[in-house]
Amino acid sequence: MVTAPLEDILSKYEGRARDALLPVLWDIQTAYGYISPDAARAVSHLLRIPAADIYGVISFYSLFSDQPTGETVIQVCTDPACGLAGSDEILRELCAELSIDPGDMTPDGRWTVRATTCLGLCEHAPAALINRRGSGAFSHAPITHSVDLLNGTEKPHQGILGGQTNIFLSGTDGQRRQTLDEYGDYQGLRHALNSLTPQQVSAEVEASGLVGRGGAGFPTGMKWRFTWQAPFQPHYVVCNADESEPGTFKDRVLMEHRPHLLLEGIALCAYAVGAQQAFIFIRGEYPEAEQCLRDAIREAESAGLIGDRVMETDFSLHIEIRRGAGAYICGEETALFEAIEGKRGFPRIKPPFPTTHGVFHKPTSINNVETLCAAPGIVLHGAEWFRPWGTIKSVGLKLVSVSGHVNRPGVYEIPFGISLRALLETHCRGVRGTLQAVLMGGAAGTFLTPDEIDVPLTYEGLQAIGSTLGSGAVMVFNDTADLRDVLRRLARFFAHESCGKCFPCQLGTQRQMEILERSDHALPGDRDRLSDIGFTMTQASLCGLGQTAAAAVLSALQKWPGLVEA
Amino acid sequence: MENNTEPVKTITLTIDDLPVTVPEGTTILDAAQTIDHAIPAICYHDATTANGLCRVCVVDVNGGRLLQPACILPCQDGMVVQTRNERVERSRRTILEMLNSAVDLAQAPTVQTLLDDYQIDRGRFPGSERREHVLLDDNPFYVRDYSQCLLCWRCVQVCADDAQYTFALTWGDRGFHTHISTAFQVDMPESSCVFCGQCVGVCPTGALKPKIEFGLEHGWSLEQIRENTRRGRKRKP
Ligand SMILES: Cc1cc2nc3c(=O)[nH]c(=O)nc-3n(C[C@H](O)[C@H](O)[C@H](O)COP(=O)(O)O)c2cc1C
Ligand code: SF4
Ligand code: SF4
Ligand code: FES
Numbered sequence: 065m066v067t068a069p070l071e072d073i074l075s076k077y078e079g080r081a082r083d084a085l086l087p088v089l090w091d092i093q094t095a096y097g098y099i100s101p102d103a104a105r106a107v108s109h110l111l112r113i114p115a116a117d118i119y120g121v122i123s124f125y126s127l128f129s130d131q132p133t134g135e136t137v138i139q140v141c142t143d144p145a146c147g148l149a150g151s152d153e154i155l156r157e158l159c160a161e162l163s164i165d166p167g168d169m170t171p172d173g174r175w176t177v178r179a180t181t182c183l184g185l186c187e188h189a190p191a192a193l194i195n196r197r198g199s200g201a202f203s204h205a206p207i208t209h210s211v212d213l214l215n216g217t218e219k220p221h222q223g224i225l226g227g228q229t230n231i232f233l234s235g236t237d238g239q240r241r242q243t244l245d246e247y248g249d250y251q252g253l254r255h256a257l258n259s260l261t262p263q264q265v266s267a268e269v270e271a272s273g274l275v276g277r278g279g280a281g282f283p284t285g286m287k288w289r290f291t292w293q294a295p296f297q298p299h300y301v302v303c304n305a306d307e308s309e310p311g312t313f314k315d316r317v318l319m320e321h322r323p324h325l326l327l328e329g330i331a332l333c334a335y336a337v338g339a340q341q342a343f344i345f346i347r348g349e350y351p352e353a354e355q356c357l358r359d360a361i362r363e364a365e366s367a368g369l370i371g372d373r374v375m376e377t378d379f380s381l382h383i384e385i386r387r388g389a390g391a392y393i394c395g396e397e398t399a400l401f402e403a404i405e406g407k408r409g410f411p412r413i414k415p416p417f418p419t420t421h422g423v424f425h426k427p428t429s430i431n432n433v434e435t436l437c438a439a440p441g442i443v444l445h446g447a448e449w450f451r452p453w454g455t456i457k458s459v460g461l462k463l464v465s466v467s468g469h470v471n472r473p474g475v476y477e478i479p480f481g482i483s484l485r486a487l488l489e490t491h492c493r494g495v496r497g498t499l500q501a502v503l504m505g506g507a508a509g510t511f512l513t514p515d516e517i518d519v520p521l522t523y524e525g526l527q528a529i530g531s532t533l534g535s536g537a538v539m540v541f542n543d544t545a546d547l548r549d550v551l552r553r554l555a556r557f558f559a560h561e562s563c564g565k566c567f568p569c570q571l572g573t574q575r576q577m578e579i580l581e582r583s584d585h586a587l588p589g590d591r592d593r594l595s596d597i598g599f600t601m602t603q604a605s606l607c608g609l610g611q612t613a614a615a616a617v618l619s620a621l622q623k624w625p626g627l628v629e630a
Numbered sequence: 631m632e633n634n635t636e637p638v639k640t641i642t643l644t645i646d647d648l649p650v651t652v653p654e655g656t657t658i659l660d661a662a663q664t665i666d667h668a669i670p671a672i673c674y675h676d677a678t679t680a681n682g683l684c685r686v687c688v689v690d691v692n693g694g695r696l697l698q699p700a701c702i703l704p705c706q707d708g709m710v711v712q713t714r715n716e717r718v719e720r721s722r723r724t725i726l727e728m729l730n731s732a733v734d735l736a737q738a739p740t741v742q743t744l745l746d747d748y749q750i751d752r753g754r755f756p757g758s759e760r761r762e763h764v765l766l767d768d769n770p771f772y773v774r775d776y777s778q779c780l781l782c783w784r785c786v787q788v789c790a791d792d793a794q795y796t797f798a799l800t801w802g803d804r805g806f807h808t809h810i811s812t813a814f815q816v817d818m819p820e821s822s823c824v825f826c827g828q829c830v831g832v833c834p835t836g837a838l839k840p841k842i843e844f845g846l847e848h849g850w851s852l853e854q855i856r857e858n859t860r861r862g863r864k865r866k867p
Contacts (some may be wrong), residue, residue: 101814111700114790114822115813120800123811244715391804408801413682413702564801564808567684568673568721570781574806576757587756600724603697603717604685611696 070095070103075112082113083424085121085406090348090387097133097197104130113406124408126180126390134176135167139193139211143182143310144503144553151190155179157210181392181557182310182507182560184348186467186539187224187228187474193349194218202351222316223449224474229453229461232437233477235540236321241356242356252440253331253369257377260443262292265336265602267526269439271447273459278304278395278432279508279535279608280389281523284439286431289420293336293428301334301342302404302423302430305394306388309506309558310346310557311537312514314463315433317475319346319353322437323360327383330372332443334381337429345400347388353449357385371569392561396607397422397430398556399563411607425614432464433534454480457565458522462533469496481525484517488540497542501623505534507554508612510619530619551617555580558613569610572601576614579628587629591621643709648707658689658700663714669713670722670744672729673782674701674774677825678792681783686722686744689713697721723748730804731755734778742782742796763809768817772830773844776809779837785810785829798823804823 073091076082078596088107092099099122100395108115124129140146142153155166158177162170169176183192188206192213194203205218212218225233233345235242242615268286290485291299294361303326307315318326330342346354361383365371372380386404396402398412401423424430437458450460458480467473470492477486484502488495502512510531512519541550555577562573579590598614605611620627639654645662650790657680662669673682678794680701688697690712697718700711712718721831726741727750735741745752763776802811812821830838845855 114797114800116797116811116821119813119815120802123802124804187731321631397711408804413699485751519769561803562805563782564804564806565681565683567686567725567729570726570806570808571732575728575731575755575758578755582757593755595719596724599729600721600728604688604721604725604811606685606699 070106073586074106078112080111082111082406083404084111085113085311086386086389086403087123089122089403090389093128094197094200094202097135097137097608098129098131100130107127111406115250117407120408121406121511124391125388128389131577132169132173135174135197137176137178137197138208139178139180139183140379141181141183141185141189141191141193142179142553143557144509144539144550145182145186145311145473146190147549148541149189150466151207154207154210156189158213161210161214174237180349181560182308183311184307184316184347186219186311186313186465188221188472189467190561192218192219202350203397204349212552223321224472225317225321225476226472226474227229227463227477228482228491229477229479231441231461231477232318232322232325232434232463233475241320241359242322242324244360244367244369244576247347248437249321250324250328250331250364250440251453252371252442252444253328254375256332256335257379257445262336263289265332266444268338268447269365269442272438272442272450273447274435274450275459275523276432276443277434277438277536278465279309279505284431284435287419287431288333288336291339291427291429294420296420296427298341298426299337299339300423300428301330301337301339301395302400302428303330303342303344303436304395304397304400304430304432305344305350305353305433306392306400306560307350307433307535308392308395309535310554311350311453311467311468311506311536311539312535313465314475314536315330316350316353318433318437319350319465320356323356324364325437325440326357326433327360327364327370328584329439330383331374332439333429333431333436335379337427339429340380340382342383343386343404343423345386345388345394345404347394348390354385354387361385391563393563393607393609396609399426402431408563410563411609413606446534454523455520455524457524462536463583464521464536465539466492466538466540469499469542469545470494470540471496472520478521479520481520484512484519484521484538486516487521491571492540493544497541499540500543500545501541501547503537503539503541503550503616505532506537506539506558508608509534510615510625513623532615547620548580549626551620551627552577552580554616558609561611562609566606566610568601569607569613572597572605572610573613576601576617580617583628586628586630590630591625591628594618594621594628641705641707643705643707643711645711646713652705654704656710657692658698658703658705658711658758659687661705662689662700662711667713669700671701672741672780672834673784674785675782675834677832678784678787683781683783686725688718688721690715690718696832698811719748720731726750726752727752729780731758732761733780734760734775735780735835735836738780738834739776740834759760759806761806761809766817767841769819769823769825770841771825772841773839774818775837775839777837778835779810781808781810781837782834784832784834785838788828788832789823794824794826796822796824796826799829805862823867
């Protein structure tokens with residue numbers, strides 16, 4: 065057992081402030097499998113945080129527990145892609161083998177098995193997250209047989225990559241991380257530090273037409289400029305690597321295969337906004353991607369590409385990884401800041417916006433992984449390099465995550481504008497079986513029918529048919545999929561992930577789930593109920609989670625009204 | 631008060647088609663009050679930081695995609711605000727119906743008035759889970775019945791940096807199952823609570839109630855009240 069005694073863990077955090085809370089709780093959770101009241105009290109003294117607040121944080125995040133867990137904790141994803149691939153069955157088998165119910169620990173304390181939300185390994189569905197406290201192994205694997213999980217013989221996953229261009233994913237064979245030697249010098253950063261002012265870097269990115277790839281599509285260069293201009297100091301960069309939208313796994317693939325591309329992008333952003341400190345906030349369910357980043361940061365630091373006086377200039381940059389603890393809402397930018405600050409992931413009211421009041425209430429540029437990965441090419445080759453790809457309104461390249469019933473699920477790099485049909489039929493080698501529906505944009509997206517798949521994959525093209533590109537998730541369902549079952553899984557996801565702050569979403573996600581749970585035997589009026597709940601969540605919720613929690617359901621009801629019929 | 635030589639800037643906007651002029655920084659909630667167009671509010675309280683939780687105060691601003699919380703949003707010149715159009719009323723009514731389906735509101739008179747105003751269907755969500763909790767009677771001063779808690783956060787906020795700086799209260803779990811709690815759900819006397827009573831004072835429902843009131847409601851004799859509210863005695867339900 066690698067159980068660092070509590071004192072050793074605590075001594076690492078001596079003198080730290082509240083933002084060390086998630087890191088110290090992670091260390092305790094990892095060593096002991098849970099966080100006891102005594103341990104929490106010790107943390108309360110160490111970091112001078114009220115004990116109640118610490119309890120509030122532990123009980124908010126799914127990967128923290130205040131009750132003992134087994135030496136091995138297996139979490140099986142039951143969201144749509146894994147559900148279609150039979151994860152319920154695997155969960156049942158595991159629990160039967162161990163004679164426990166999902167969520168429970170075996171009496172001998174060796175195993176805990178539970179269901180979990182999307183693990184971002186959808187191309188390998190069904191997937192599980194396995195944490196073996198004894199050996200310290202923490203991994204993320206496709207499940208072929210439940211016995212592999214019990215024997216510890218599960219295979220590591222490898223990226224499945226493809227597409228029409230090979231810029232973001234170049235130099236990777238899907239097998240392993242690109243090292244610094246393979247990646248080469250940070251040429252874009254060197255060019256910026258030698259010959260561009262921070263404003264020129266932002267201007268170049270603005271001219272390229274790059275917009276945020278995290279879902280909201282805000283112009284990236286403009287965000288950098290606003291942050292640079294914000295009067296208060298210090299400025300921060302945050303890389304949003306929380307990627308928890310069901311069906312989305314492109315950021316995981318980028319981090320596992322091309323971490324140096326991301327680090328160079330972060331460095332360029334930091335230079336442009338005048339920051340010396342960057343955080344990468346990565347979801348706790350991505351152990352391999354996190355390790356790849358840690359190794360890459362070490363390589364880059366020893367090569368003088370990040371750290372003090374980068375490339376012997378006056379520019380210094382420290383990049384710190386912060387691990388999330390199981391909360392989709394922490395992908396929402398202000399909830400993410402709260403998490404870094406050691407709090408429950410409650411979104412803040414906007415305005416003020418992150419460019420003036422971000423992490424620690426200081427000016428912050430928060431950008432998605434894929435967004436930042438576009439920066440090195442743009443800065444090195446100039447804005448015009450990016451523009452030939454895509455359309456006037458949707459510029460450049462996009463990574464899409466395809467899962468479900470296609471012959472080759474994976475991450476595909478495409479120029480904006482190819483049709484959904486071309487993506488599925490050419491790149492993904494066709495739909496398995498007869499196409500029934502596509503969920504575009506993830507759980508927060510909308511359903512398309514088979515006669516809508518000629519839509520061009522652009523922001524404007526999808527918007528024109530009432531859909532969205534969102535985070536670039538494409539979930540494909542053939543006619544064997546039970547769409548009621550899919551809707552139930554989506555509704556469970558939102559009910560599980562609502563932070564509970566505002567009433568429309570806190571109550572609406574629960575009521576929406578309850579109605580969909582009974583959709584095989586719907587009550588009279590259920591469709592109206594869903595429609596009122598959806599309307600209210602969409603219009604009156606505080607943040608993007610609630611505002612999109614009914615999108616997929618409402619689109620399904622519009623296209624297939626019979627899904628909820630009394 | 632500072633010696634203010636600069637005149638206060640004023641803002642002119644339209645609320646329900648009527649022109650309104652207010653000092654800069656006024657919220658829509660307060661501005662509407664000046665023309666007697668009351669906007670309903672549940673979580674909002676003068677003594678606590680507005681967090682925009684309940685959303686029954688939402689209004690339509692310039693026909694925007696999202697409705698806006700009137701308790702927070704400051705007025706801006708030229709804004710066109712509708713406080714009771716169809717979008718607004720539909721959202722409010724649905725929030726109230728969902729709230730009523732989850733929480734015991736019998737002892738929340740202000741909310742009852744709203745439920746009546748909006749003529750809600752009190753049986754709108756059949757077969758839905760209610761938030762039910764056992765009554766916590768663990769200290770001589772007040773009882774806690776979180777089945778009546780509508781999660782306005784006021785108690786947490788006055789206990790923390792809106793007033794008392796005691797930090798005895800927090801939230802457990804999340805989403806629908808969020809509930810107000812002490813650290814690790816210990817009894818109040820084992821928490822950092824100093825029994826200032828501020829939380830009881832701001833609670834809009836019967837969730838936090840003085841022990842004496844609770845005793846009178848339950849027909850306790852004076853002797854029983856004295857017995858049960860004596861300092862230092864702890865009882866569990
Ligand atoms: C519920 C919710 C979850 C989100 N999750 C993510 C996420 O996992 N990754 C991400 O980059 N953005 C996510 N976003 C969007 C972020 O709030 C933010 O817009 C984004 O990080 C900005 O980066 P960009 O401009 O590069 O897209 C989420 C938003 C919401 C409302
Ligand atoms: S919309 Fe949902 S997730 Fe967002 S603040 Fe409200 S309850 Fe929390
Ligand atoms: S106990 Fe009362 S004051 Fe506290 S959140 Fe619940 S309703 Fe509000
Ligand atoms: S009164 Fe405005 S959100 Fe509750």
